């Protein structure tokens with residue numbers, strides 16, 4: 001990962017307590033323009049950050065993988081869904097399927113996703129900072145400041161606007 005991206009994660013780690021209080025405040029007050037601010041920060045963050053220079057999500061966490069994802073991925077790989085489950089998945093503590101191993105087995109050495117057109121929905125939507133009703137994703141996003149430099153950037157902007 002580029003140093004510049006590592007620095008963003010480090011900034012979030014160093015400001016963890018402050019970001020956590022900000023997160024609690026935003027959950028309580030649900031500011032009207034929170035979606036607007038988060039979405040604008042998300043777009044700005046991804047103008048500067050190139051996922052191919054990072055891939056930290058694919059390297060360190062697994063998406064939740066649902067039945068439709070399994071069917072699509074199994075079809076892509078031309079194997080049966082049951083064979084896909086046996087080869088790649090296990091159930092997490094809440095009963096969702098996740099990848100057996102990290103980095104994701106479909107991440108290649110240049111950070112490309114080898115199943116890109118068939119990747120799980122959660123991969124398509126990560127890091128979720130452009131979703132509607134963002135206040136519902138605040139806890140998850142706070143956790144993602146440890147993984148995704150773009151989310152760290154979004155929190156940096158939230159801190160500027162709402163602290």
Ligand code: SF4
Pocket residue numbers: 049050051052054055056057058126127147148149150151
């Ligand atoms: S979504 Fe975030 S963690 Fe994943 S590759 Fe892009 S910048 Fe990195």
Ligand code: SF4
Pocket residue numbers: 057058062063104105106107108112113114115116119120123
């Ligand atoms: S399926 Fe592709 S996008 Fe999803 S975690 Fe694996 S490599 Fe990353």
